[in-house]
Amino acid sequence: MFDLDLWREIFQSINKNRTRSLLSGFTIAFAILLFAILFGIANGLQNTFKEAFGSDARNAIMIFPGRTTKAHKGLQAGRRIQFKDEDYNMLLDEFGDKVQYITSKVNRNASASYKGERNNYELRAIHPEYMFIENNKIKSGRYINQHDLDNKTKVVVIGKVVEEELFIKEDPIGKYIDLSGIPYKIVGVFTDDEGDNEESVIYMPLTTAQFVYGNNDFVDMMHLTYNPKLSYDAAINFGNSITKSLKDKFSVAENDQRAIRLFNLAEGTKAVNQMMVGLSFIILIIGFGTLIAGIVGVSNIMIFIVKERTKEIGIRKALGASPKSIVSIILIESILITAIAGYFGLLIGMGVLELVAPYLEAYFIKDPSVSSGLVIGATLTLILAGALAGYFPAKKASRIKPIVALRND
Amino acid sequence: MLEIKNLHKSYPIGDSSLHVLKGINLSVKEGEMVAIMGSSGSGKSTLLNIIGMLDEADSGDYILDELPIKNLTEKKAAVYRNKFLGFIFQSFNLINYKNALENVALPLYYQGMKRKQRQEKALFHLEKVGLADWAHHLPKELSGGQKQRVAIARALAANPKLLLADEPTGALDTATSHEIMAFIQQLNDEGKTILMVTHEEDIASMCKRIVRLKDGVIMEDKPVTQVRASQYV
Structure with missing residues (x-):
């Protein structure tokens, strides 16, 4: 009232x-x-x-192969470890439920040129999921996709800085860029919040790089993010079990710290x-x-x-x-x-x-x-x-x- | 009109208690003008407050206009006060942030009267006490006599059966006191029943009946020949 x-x-x-x-x-x-x-x-x-702490996924784990420092199971020390597609598959099979995104990577340096403009860039051959791990945004065109991977297509996605340096007043989408003598079709341009360094990079389908740079199924490193629902302790344990199963697979001594190197951001993120x-x-x-x-x-x-x-x-x-x-x-x-x-x-x-x-x-x-x-x-x-x-x-x-x-x- | 039988009241003082009213019997008829006298501590103000439902008796009967006043709820007491009683205080007790008109209209507000009607009626009563021109002045802009007249207008506004005055002239000089008394006598002439507490003999002699209290009992209760205040004004 x-x-x-x-x-x-x-x-x-x-x-x-x-x-x-x-x-x-x-x-x-x-x-x-x-x-x-x-x-x-x-x-x-x-x-x-x-x-x-940047815009990269904070729940990331990176795994690099190295050389053994200890003799184990009759194998000598100093042996080089080489990851292959099967290791990627093994991680997916064994830890699929704990993995959010995963990619294998082949890293190269490439001398890129377009119509007389020339520069050297970092080349990363990747799976499509890499986009989410790096938190890349598409500026124009598209990202690497599964179809590219299946068909080993010669396509690349270039960083914003690459676009600015090589393509003066020209839209790079659909143009062919020359990487160490081989032409690749540009399908997209990406940006990265972390700045110029991360944008001076060229992405290519993993399978294409494997075919072009040795016709094998070698992988330089693996990069994954764990399920964000995992607690920090669970995530750290997860990292340890990845190391362990890779060490088993490559017959590496358990106390060999150099052969398989794993960086787990959970450890820093926890703090x-x-x-x-x-x-x-x-x-x-x-x-x-x-x-x-x-x-x-x-x-x-x-x-x-x-x-x-x-x-x-x-x-x-x-x-x-x-x-x-x-x-x-x-x-x-x-x-x-x-x-x-x-x-x-x-x-x-x-x-x-x-x-x-x-x-x-x-x-x-x-x-x-x-x-x-x-x-x-x-x-x-x-x-x-x-x-x-x-x-x-x-x-x-x-x-x-x-x-x-x-x-x- | 008003019947009081064997009324007792005591106030606690520390561990003991002070027996202020020791069996009061009083009867007031309609149209009377009664002065209650006594030295301070005789219980005269306590008696008036109980009659005014501002305070409660410990025991005894109090009947006002055939209504027994006992164990009233706060709400009921508020309604009765509003309907039956008009108060005039020594210290005027006007609300200082309300102007004269609003002060007079306040009891009508608590009667639930409409705003416009309220203001008309309040203005009418202000006119009656001769302060229509001062309707929009705040109490602090008025003299003592004017304040008391506003208070009288307020007491009259709700058209009460009984007018209670507690030392109405206590804060006023002689001339103003007579002026106020002349006005109260006029109200009595018009038929209002008036009960007044005072310790001044000349003020009491302007009433029609004097009740003298001493140590909580009535010593004397006699009618007097009214001295008209108008002859001094």
């Missing part, structure tokens, strides 16, 4: 007691403002952290993530701390307001105000002030974050921001706390005998 007269009473009370209303509003607005800014800065720190958890924890403490300070502030104000209005309550009661009308007039007023002040605090807080964001990047704080849902939640919490903190003294005040309230000078 909308009671216009009640609202008129409330607005009059707010308007005529401006200092009181402004002071309590200021407390609320300041609490919300601090909440937004502290949370925003903490979020900014977290963003910096996230960015520092980073623990730091992130620590940071989130600090953010949480800051948030709750500010909120609790706000709640205490609101409660104090409410108790003070009720105290200050005791005499008015007595007068109103003597004139026939019911306890319910006393409680509602005080509560609605406090809720209204809290809501409006909270909203202003939110606006100012977000505005301040927006304004100072560019200057904070030097201090490892990137994109400091808070979700408005979070701040609205904080405001609602304060409103609720204010209402609760106001309800009990208001209820008590509405019950005191008018004569006691009137005596209160």
Whole structure:
């Protein structure tokens, strides 16, 4: 039920007691403002952290072959290990459920030329899934696909830098690029967030490279990402079991560290993530701390307001105000002030974050921001706390005998 | 109109308690104008507060206009106060952020009257106390006598059966006191029942009956010849 007269009473009370209303509003607005800014800065720190660890899949495992350093099972030390397609297949067969994406790789350097422009680039022969492992984006055309792999087609995908250096004012898609004397059709151009180095690369189907560079099924290394649902410890165990089964297959001594080298990012990621958890924890403490300070502030104000209005309550009661009308007039007023002040605090807080964001990047704080849902939640919490903190003294005040309230000078 | 039988009231003071009213019997008829007198501590204000339902008696009967006033819920007491009683206080007790008109209209608000009607009625009563021109002034812009007249207008607004005044002239100088008393007498002439607490003999003599309290009991209860306040104004 909308009671216009009640609202008129409330607005009059707010308007005529401006200092009181402004002071309590200021407390609320300041609490919300601090909440937004502290949370925003903490979020900014977290963003910096996230960015520092690049856009490559963070759940990656890389496996390189090396030379044995220990004699084992009658085989001499110094033997060279060579991965082949069957090793890739073995990993898929044995660990398929733990693998998210996997690719074999052949790495070469290629001298590339197009219409007289010439340069040397890194050449990577890969499976199509490599796109997700490297987090490549397609700028134009397409990526290497399964069809290329099956048919050993002579196609390549070039990095943005290759495009810029060799194709002046020309669309490279569909053109033929010469790599060490063999023409390949360019089917796509890719970009990589990690910058120029990663964009000065040419990708080619694995099978094509194997055919062209030796007509064999050799693989230089394998690169995979593990199922992101694995815990860090499970991921580290997974890496260890890959090493073990490869060592078994190549008859390598268990304590031979050079023959099969495996880099598991889970080990580093674990440390980073623990730091992130620590940071989130600090953010949480800051948030709750500010909120609790706000709640205490609101409660104090409410108790003070009720105290200050005791005499008015007595007068109103003597004139026939019911306890319910006393409680509602005080509560609605406090809720209204809290809501409006909270909203202003939110606006100012977000505005301040927006304004100072560019200057904070030097201090490892990137994109400091808070979700408005979070701040609205904080405001609602304060409103609720204010209402609760106001309800009990208001209820008590509405019950005191008018004569006691009137005596209160 | 008003019947009080064997009324007792005590206040706790620390561990012991102070027996303020020790069996009061009082009966007031419609149209009377009664002064309750006594030195401070005699229990006169306590009696008025109980009559005004601002305080509760410990034991005894209180019947107002054939309604027993006992064990009232807060809500019911609020309705009764609004309907039956008008209050005039020594310290005026106006709400300081409301102007004269709004103060007078407040009891009507609690009656649930519409805003427009409320303001018309409040203005009518302000006119009656001669303050129509001051309707939009805040209490702090009014003199003591004007404040008390606003308070009287407020007490009259809800058209109560009984008007209760607690030292209505206590904060006023003599001339203003007489002016206010003349006005209260006029209300009584028009038929309002008035109950007044005072410790000033000359103010009491302007009523029609004086009840003297001492140490919580009625010492004397006699009608007096009313001195008209208008002769001093």
